[in-house]
Amino acid sequence: MRLGVGLACTPDRRRSHEYLVRAAYSSSASKKVKAMAHGLLIAWFLDACEKDGTIRSRYLLAASHHCNEAAKLCREVSPKGACASPAVLFFMKNVFEKFSPTVVELNYWYKDAIKALDERNKQISKGQAKMAQKRLKNPHRYRCAAPGCKVQSDTGKMLSQCSGACDRDKKPAYCSKECQKADWKNHKPFCRPGAECSVIDDGFFDVVGTAPSSESANGALQIPVEFADGKKVLFSSSTMDPQMLKEIRELASKRNYGDGPVLDTIQHVEFSEVD
Ligand SMILES: [Zn+2]
């Protein structure tokens, strides 16, 4: 396959493209390797997007094709119920869905990729329903009790609870030692058996339903972020610590949603909208 010579197409990029295409269609490579190569090719084409977020239609089609191939291969090699690779899901959610209403061919040519996204969406709503139940039952378990912190977790494992004498069902949970320290003055008089719960409920869980990032993983921390233009988003990460998430919140609050630079700095962070 020969690439038209674009201005942004350096020899290095051309070489990596050639290498990936060869891997993706190699007859000797395993399906896993091929799926990976297709996934990297999606990224390759996304890198070729214009600065304003537009993408040449042949790039869009090529990326969609690689996404479809990756989804197909993933399904063949993954255990049942596993979801498609992050590259596939990222592309489907952030690019494919944006263009599929206008580039109608997309809806007919790339059925495997569409199916992968559908499956993921179903999983998410199932996870959300389950999580909402759990949170309703014991909301304190899933949100940092320090005033103003608002870090929450999709599983109880990410936060640590007060180890004092307070009742189990009323124990506050914290994202960090700092937060526990900050809340101690408030919690101290309540940290005894039979005392009222010291956690102030600001209703956050009423408006947010999020899925566990993955059933097998340890879970993710999340933080609600409000952009300068009022757009509210929930950032979620299984690798960042609470402090990093708070820094992102700080950063985002000074910019408008959709301003490239914010999203660029946290590209690897999954996010879902809070309505
Ligand atoms: Zn906290």
Ligand SMILES: [Zn+2]
């Ligand atoms: Zn306590």
